[in-house]
Amino acid sequence: MENRKRMTVVLSLTLIFIVAFTFQAQAGQTYKLGLSLAITGPTSDAGDPYSKGVEDYFNYVNDMKLLGDDKIDCTIRDDQYKTDITKRNFEDFLDQGIVFYLNYSTGSTLALKKDFDEEKMPTIPASFHAGNLVDSSYIFLPIASYSAQAIGLAEYVVNNHKGSTPKVAMFIHPSAFGRGPVSDVEKAVAAGLDMEIVEVVEHGKDLDNTAMLKRLNSKGVQYVISQTIQSPVATMLKDASRLGMVAKTFGEPPPTLSPRSPVQVRTPSWPWPRSTGVMIRLPTPIITPMALWWPRLLPKSFDAPRPGA
Amino acid sequence: MTTLSIDNVTLTFGGLNALSDVSMIIEPGLITSIIGPNGAGKTSILNCISGFYHPTAGEIRYGDRRLTHASPHQVTKLGIARAFQNLELFSGLSVLDNLMLARHTNLKYNFLQAMIYVGKASRLEAENRAYVEGVIDFMELEPYRNSTVGNLAYGIQKRVEVARALTLDPQLLLLDEPMAGMNIEEKEDVVRFIMDIIKERNTTIILVEHDLGVVMDISDYIHVLDFGEVIGSGTPEEVAANEKVIEAYIGED
Amino acid sequence: MSTNRWLATGNYFTSYQDEQRLFFTHLDRTILTMFLLLLFVWPLLFTLSNKYMLVIDNILIAVVAIIGLNIVTGFAGLISIGHAAFVGIGAYTVASFSRTLGDSHVIITHAWPLMIVLSGLTGAVFGAIVGLPAMRLKHLYLAIATLSFQMIFTWTINFLEFFNQGQTISISRVFWFTGKLGRKDHYLFWYYVLLVVVVLSGFMVRNLLRTRYGRCLSAVRDNDRAADAMGMHPGLTKVYAFGLAGFFAGVAGALHAYVYRGVGFESFTLHHSITYLAMAIVGGLGTLNGSFWGPAAIITLELQVETLAEHAGQILPSTWNLATALKPFSFGLVIVLFLMFEPRGIANWWRIVRSYTKLWPFRY
Numbered sequence: 001m002e003n004r005k006r007m008t009v010v011l012s013l014t015l016i017f018i019v020a021f022t023f024q025a026q027a028g029q030t031y032k033l034g035l036s037l038a039i040t041g042p043t044s045d046a047g048d049p050y051s052k053g054v055e056d057y058f059n060y061v062n063d064m065k066l067l068g069d070d071k072i073d074c075t076i077r078d079d080q081y082k083t084d085i086t087k088r089n090f091e092d093f094l095d096q097g098i099v100f101y102l103n104y105s106t107g108s109t110l111a112l113k114k115d116f117d118e119e120k121m122p123t124i125p126a127s128f129h130a131g132n133l134v135d136s137s138y139i140f141l142p143i144a145s146y147s148a149q150a151i152g153l154a155e156y157v158v159n160n161h162k163g164s165t166p167k168v169a170m171f172i173h174p175s176a177f178g179r180g181p182v183s184d185v186e187k188a189v190a191a192g193l194d195m196e197i198v199e200v201v202e203h204g205k206d207l208d209n210t211a212m213l214k215r216l217n218s219k220g221v222q223y224v225i226s227q228t229i230q231s232p233v234a235t236m237l238k239d240a241s242r243l244g245m246v247a248k249t250f251g252e253p254p255p256t257l258s259p260r261s262p263v264q265v266r267t268p269s270w271p272w273p274r275s276t277g278v279m280i281r282l283p284t285p286i287i288t289p290m291a292l293w294w295p296r297l298l299p300k301s302f303d304a305p306r307p308g309a
Numbered sequence: 310m311t312t313l314s315i316d317n318v319t320l321t322f323g324g325l326n327a328l329s330d331v332s333m334i335i336e337p338g339l340i341t342s343i344i345g346p347n348g349a350g351k352t353s354i355l356n357c358i359s360g361f362y363h364p365t366a367g368e369i370r371y372g373d374r375r376l377t378h379a380s381p382h383q384v385t386k387l388g389i390a391r392a393f394q395n396l397e398l399f400s401g402l403s404v405l406d407n408l409m410l411a412r413h414t415n416l417k418y419n420f421l422q423a424m425i426y427v428g429k430a431s432r433l434e435a436e437n438r439a440y441v442e443g444v445i446d447f448m449e450l451e452p453y454r455n456s457t458v459g460n461l462a463y464g465i466q467k468r469v470e471v472a473r474a475l476t477l478d479p480q481l482l483l484l485d486e487p488m489a490g491m492n493i494e495e496k497e498d499v500v501r502f503i504m505d506i507i508k509e510r511n512t513t514i515i516l517v518e519h520d521l522g523v524v525m526d527i528s529d530y531i532h533v534l535d536f537g538e539v540i541g542s543g544t545p546e547e548v549a550a551n552e553k554v555i556e557a558y559i560g561e562d
Numbered sequence: 563m564s565t566n567r568w569l570a571t572g573n574y575f576t577s578y579q580d581e582q583r584l585f586f587t588h589l590d591r592t593i594l595t596m597f598l599l600l601l602f603v604w605p606l607l608f609t610l611s612n613k614y615m616l617v618i619d620n621i622l623i624a625v626v627a628i629i630g631l632n633i634v635t636g637f638a639g640l641i642s643i644g645h646a647a648f649v650g651i652g653a654y655t656v657a658s659f660s661r662t663l664g665d666s667h668v669i670i671t672h673a674w675p676l677m678i679v680l681s682g683l684t685g686a687v688f689g690a691i692v693g694l695p696a697m698r699l700k701h702l703y704l705a706i707a708t709l710s711f712q713m714i715f716t717w718t719i720n721f722l723e724f725f726n727q728g729q730t731i732s733i734s735r736v737f738w739f740t741g742k743l744g745r746k747d748h749y750l751f752w753y754y755v756l757l758v759v760v761v762l763s764g765f766m767v768r769n770l771l772r773t774r775y776g777r778c779l780s781a782v783r784d785n786d787r788a789a790d791a792m793g794m795h796p797g798l799t800k801v802y803a804f805g806l807a808g809f810f811a812g813v814a815g816a817l818h819a820y821v822y823r824g825v826g827f828e829s830f831t832l833h834h835s836i837t838y839l840a841m842a843i844v845g846g847l848g849t850l851n852g853s854f855w856g857p858a859a860i861i862t863l864e865l866q867v868e869t870l871a872e873h874a875g876q877i878l879p880s881t882w883n884l885a886t887a888l889k890p891f892s893f894g895l896v897i898v899l900f901l902m903f904e905p906r907g908i909a910n911w912w913r914i915v916r917s918y919t920k921l922w923p924f925r926y
């Protein structure tokens with residue numbers, strides 16, 4: 001008798017729980033998303049905070065009920081910047097039934113382009129390689145492509161430069177991500193942009209860029225356009241300032257350099273940490289990294305310091 | 310039957326003459342021994358014959374073929390086999406595989422037949438396996454057939470070395486100190502094998518050996534080397550009476 | 563001789579042709595046949611998620627490559643640090659067809675078995691060319707020569723516009739008798755193709771190893787002076803070993819290209835060469851079944867460590883990038899442990915297990 005009573009209580013409690021949760025689940029829908037990126041491996045100095053930014057942002061969306069009762073469940077997987085692993089992660093996400101996919105590296109985005117199309121899977125990559133948009137209709141770039149950014153910078157240099165044809169070097173990541181915009185900038189120059197590309201440097205893992213900077217200096221390079229992740233640029237900047245090559249002014253005062261401050265990462269409605277792919281801006285005659293353009297394209301609520309603001 | 314003739318062979322290593330103006334004729338069907346003190350150039354002669362060294366001057370002929378610039382595998386194909394002084398066996402393989410490797414040139418099937426392994430490859434493998442088994446019988450290696458060579462006792466390894474040279478089915482067999490480091494019973498065994506080889510297979514043998522007793526007993530003809538030069542040749546009796554030879558071995562009195 | 567062949571526990575050979583049998587007892591043969599049958603049948607019984615099908619395909623591709631590496635490094639004793647480059651040669655053979663004819667040309671989509679063989683042959687040619695220094699160089703010097711080939715390969719792919727500077731060159735889906743393969747069948751289809759390739763190359767190499775074409779490899783490994791005296795050209799034998807290894811690598815490369823439907827240089831870097839070497843060592847150098855154990859073990863380990871690194875990446879401070887080190891660290895640790903405690907690899911465990919089971923029922 002005692003036993004049966006206990007049983008009834010347990011059963012009814014279980015039922016109540018099930019019903020309660022079912023109702024809660026019915027109250028809103030859960031959208032599954034997937035993100036595959038380099039938490040470890042090459043470019044992980046950008047990928048790791050990127051993953052934390054995405055995680056925090058979706059927590060924010062869910063907590064603040066930005067989608068009403070609907071929720072986002074985003075699975076994040078490490079791919080070590082390798083295409084093979086990214087492909088495996090993507091297949092895994094498909095098995096889990098994602099409705100939207102976030103990708104990271106240029107190489108894997110280009111490699112999986114066809115899969116996105118076949119699966120009709122909308123994808124936002126962290127790579128803004130112009131080639132992502134060729135022959136594909138499911139990759140969306142939230143901002144201008146690397147090529148557009150680089151050409152924008154080049155135009156900026158040309159427009160603000162005084163004197164003869166500016167001499168420019170490009171400092172790029174040794175991968176598809178780094179090489180992407182080079183040919184487009186070269187095309188722009190060929191089409192009449194009054195600029196001379198003296199050298200394209202694919203950086204290694206050097207901890208010292210003195211020799212490279214001196215070489216560029218001796219070739220008369222006045223500007224360096226970077227297309228890489230933060231640590232190589234930081235190394236280069238450090239050496240450049242030690243050698244006294246970083247100019248003080250170029251029209252505008254430099255913005256604060258805090259791409260990874262928690263305030264920005266948690267900023268509403270913009271999950272991207274500013275460090276991915278393109279660099280913090282340092283408007284100087286010698287070094288002109290890339291991020292000049294894209295703060296302007298950010299949503300209005302983005303309240304980080306902005307050039308010219 | 311073919312005669313091996315060595316004409317005025319000189320072998321120089323950076324100004325040092327290992328062999329100077331050595332001439333000898335090896336008659337078929339006989340046991341010819343080459344003796345001499347350490348460093349006299351005995352192994353150098355064998356290396357020149359088997360193609361590991363090429364003479365600086367002079368000529369080596371086997372029948373009407375010149376061996377002067379031939380490489381070891383070409384010499385082997387002419388029917389000249391060699392048992393090495395320091396064991397040069399395939400130590401990671403079994404006795405059987407070591408001997409089957411000596412049948413390498415006789416296994417005349419092509420790559421595709423080998424891959425499929427039915428028909429010709431299988432038949433030839435079995436035939437040559439039977440031949441190898443004959444040599445195993447002959448050299449009394451039956452208990453070690455499937456043992457890894459590297460794990461066998463030194464005396465047995467020496468015997469495998471000779472067996473492998475025999476498996477090449479040579480007309481001319483070069484034995485480089487087959488009895489080095491053996492006790493008296495093992496030496497008797499090897500001598501018995503050498504006598505059997507001569508008797509049953511009619512192979513010409515060139516023997517390089519330090520044990521003068523054995524050499525004097527079994528050789529038909531002897532060449533004595535000292536400091537790279539031939540100081541005496543002849544039958545065992547003639548050599549034993551040669552003053553130069555006695556001088557080289559016993560020293561001046 | 564026992565009249566019931568199922569109970570035969572030993573061999574009673576009466577001719578040398580008998581002794582050539584691959585399986586000593588009827589039971590051995592039946593077990594292997596059943597196992598192969600199982601490998602072919604299980605996908606019909608239940609479906610595995612695409613992710614794991616891809617992992618299995620990946621293992622099988624590595625198996626084909628390792629069979630090649632085992633020939634050159636295990637049997638012929640020539641260390642090759644450029645094996646991934648040979649795999650890359652195979653993949654880029656398919657890719658260059660894709661670049662010149664378009665990625666869905668008939669040759670690529672319909673004549674894919676031909677493409678696979680062709681890639682193997684290209685791999686063999688490059689293998690033989692890279693093996694040429696083996697005529698004169700030995701040991702570490704030769705290893706450096708293969709390493710330089712790896713470097714030249716990566717550099718060439720990275721800087722030639724024809725190879726899309728190492729970025730992915732896409733390969734279309736292939737056609738089967740039922741028409742163009744759908745996305746759902748892709749990995750399953752290639753699983754079967756890979757299985758056939760693996761079984762064929764397994765038997766092929768098993769046969770080669772017991773003929774002159776296999777024995778000569780061990781001969782130049784153990785003693786190339788004596789090999790010379792046996793009537794084979796030791797230098798050419800080494801070149802042949804590299805060529806044969808290149809063939810299997812090339813086939814693996816073409817299969818990689820088709821399974822991933824694209825070719826990018828990053829799958830064929832020095833890191834992959836080292837991984838292949840590790841697979842061969844862990845599996846057991848100089849054994850055929852080691853070629854199956856190694857890839858399975860290393861890829862499973864990689865999967866586990868990946869998950870671990872991912873979790874570690876969430877906890878460890880990212881500035882130190884410790885999680886990145888986890889994979890190479892565990893990887894290196896496994897190689898060192900195997901070299902220290904089981905240099906003969908997993909194949910040796912398999913041998914021990916077999917000798918235990920042999921006792922039942924009284925094999926000897």
